[in-house]
Amino acid sequence: MISLSPIDLTITSLLVVLLAITSWRIGAGVERKLLWAALRTTLQLLLIGWVLKALFTQSNPLWIALMASMMLLIAGREVMSRQQHSFRGIWGYGMGTLAMFVSSFSIALIALQFIIRPDPWYQPQYAIPLLGMLLGNTMNGISLGLDRLTSSAWQQRHQIEAKLMLGFTACEAMETLRKDAIRVGMIPMINAMAAAGVISLPGMMTGQILAGAPPMEAVKYQILIMFLITAGTGFGTMVAISAGASRLFDERERLRLDRLKRRSD
Amino acid sequence: MEKIAKLTLKELSTLHLRPTSFSVERAEIVTLNGPSGAGKSLLLRSICDLIEHQGDVMLNNISVRTIAAHQWRKDVGMLAAESYWWHERMGDHFDSISNAELSQLGLSPKLLKQHTSECSTGERQRLALLRLLQNQPQVLLLDEPTSGLDQGSARQVEALILDYIKDNQAAAIWVSHDPEQCRRVATRHFQIENGLIQEAAL
Numbered sequence: 243m244i245s246l247s248p249i250d251l252t253i254t255s256l257l258v259v260l261l262a263i264t265s266w267r268i269g270a271g272v273e274r275k276l277l278w279a280a281l282r283t284t285l286q287l288l289l290i291g292w293v294l295k296a297l298f299t300q301s302n303p304l305w306i307a308l309m310a311s312m313m314l315l316i317a318g319r320e321v322m323s324r325q326q327h328s329f330r331g332i333w334g335y336g337m338g339t340l341a342m343f344v345s346s347f348s349i350a351l352i353a354l355q356f357i358i359r360p361d362p363w364y365q366p367q368y369a370i371p372l373l374g375m376l377l378g379n380t381m382n383g384i385s386l387g388l389d390r391l392t393s394s395a396w397q398q399r400h401q402i403e404a405k406l407m408l409g410f411t412a413c414e415a416m417e418t419l420r421k422d423a424i425r426v427g428m429i430p431m432i433n434a435m436a437a438a439g440v441i442s443l444p445g446m447m448t449g450q451i452l453a454g455a456p457p458m459e460a461v462k463y464q465i466l467i468m469f470l471i472t473a474g475t476g477f478g479t480m481v482a483i484s485a486g487a488s489r490l491f492d493e494r495e496r497l498r499l500d501r502l503k504r505r506s507d
Numbered sequence: 508m509e510k511i512a513k514l515t516l517k518e519l520s521t522l523h524l525r526p527t528s529f530s531v532e533r534a535e536i537v538t539l540n541g542p543s544g545a546g547k548s549l550l551l552r553s554i555c556d557l558i559e560h561q562g563d564v565m566l567n568n569i570s571v572r573t574i575a576a577h578q579w580r581k582d583v584g585m586l587a588a589e590s591y592w593w594h595e596r597m598g599d600h601f602d603s604i605s606n607a608e609l610s611q612l613g614l615s616p617k618l619l620k621q622h623t624s625e626c627s628t629g630e631r632q633r634l635a636l637l638r639l640l641q642n643q644p645q646v647l648l649l650d651e652p653t654s655g656l657d658q659g660s661a662r663q664v665e666a667l668i669l670d671y672i673k674d675n676q677a678a679a680i681w682v683s684h685d686p687e688q689c690r691r692v693a694t695r696h697f698q699i700e701n702g703l704i705q706e707a708a709l
């Protein structure tokens with residue numbers, strides 16, 4: 243593997259600086275955002291690199307559990323902040339977080355225990371990147387799906403109430419919205435699988451190949467990861483959507499949009 | 508044996524509606540009138556349990572609390588002032604509907620093939636009534652069922668509702684701004700003002 247020096251990265255960063263200058267000259271107005279994001283990515287990745295380095299040198303499951311919980315909590319916050327209408331109170335944060343926990347953690351556990359089988363099974367070199375990829379993608383699916391669910395409930399509130407007035411159950415009244423939200427949450431993963439290798443070379447596989455792994459090994463890992471991510475995203479989205487859809491109604495099957503708050507933007 | 512009323516309200520109240528108690532008997536139509544914002548729709552919505560409320564509502568002496576909400580709304584059906592549709596074509600909202608039912612309200616069977624947005628407000632309003640009656644509700648909560656209809660269509664709607672009430676021994680609460688209409692259909696009349704409901708002469 244060819245190691246990169248700080249000078250290599252500095253040279254590359256000049257490209258981003260050049261882009262920022264161009265953006266400023268033509269008045270595109272994204273130069274501040276661009277530089278800030280570039281700075282963030284550098285600091286965040288260096289920080290995580292340092293944490294992983296420390297984590298890999300020891301195998302205390304407690305530290306790994308702590309790391310995993312931190313990743314989950316940050317992903318939960320991200321899901322909430324991406325909602326146009328999020329649930330009030332603990333539900334706004336809890337729903338996405340719980341759905342991610344249920345799907346990502348159980349899929350990661352299955353993969354580590356029965357498929358990859360490192361020794362010990364929680365070996366951080368495998369557990370943390372795997373969980374990270376699962377959480378990152380599940381987070382996308384859940385936030386897209388929940389956002390679709392709540393915003394379409396808001397838009398179609400009159401139709402939903404009209405259905406309730408005709409004696410539809412809450413479940414029946416939400417059927418099309420629920421299906422639509424699940425579909426929206428799962429489409430990105432389905433598209434990614436369909437495009438993999440033809441239109442795009444998946445990042446993980448590319449990384450392994452750059453690091454010197456034999457292409458077929460990298461491909462096998464990539465397929466494994468794709469399947470795990472798809473299952474995690476799909477089940478996670480379904481859990482979040484059914485929790486969200488039932489939270490939109492009370493025990494008397496009344497539509498309760500007052501349980502949502504509009505994000506002030 | 509004591510006679511059991513079809514629909515009974517016991518101290519029913521919401522945030523903007525003062526406690527109200529009254530009964531509607533079988534085959535009875537209670538009309539309700541009052542300025543906009545007085546709480547007419549609020550009353551109907553709380554009777555069909557679409558909004559939170561205090562007090563109790565009973566159908567044939569059985570409390571709303573003991574019946575699943577969706578079943579209650581099948582029996583106590585509400586016709587909102589504005590109708591909403593969710594399928595592409597009008598006809599998809601009906602299990603089966605005869606041309607006779609449509610022509611009773613002066614509607615053409617062709618409407619069923621149309622996109623919901625292609626129907627006029629008046630057509631949709633009348634179709635919403637037919638959609639509601641398909642559930643065979645025992646109580647009708649009607650929020651201005653003829654507003655915006657011409658005199659002829661309004662009379663057809665009135666006739667259909669009156670027939671339904673009589674044939675099914677149903678009960679109705681009918682919000683109407685038309686005193687003439689109230690006189691034609693009402694057995695009793697209520698007036699609502701600032702959330703307070705009182706029986707009034709027509």
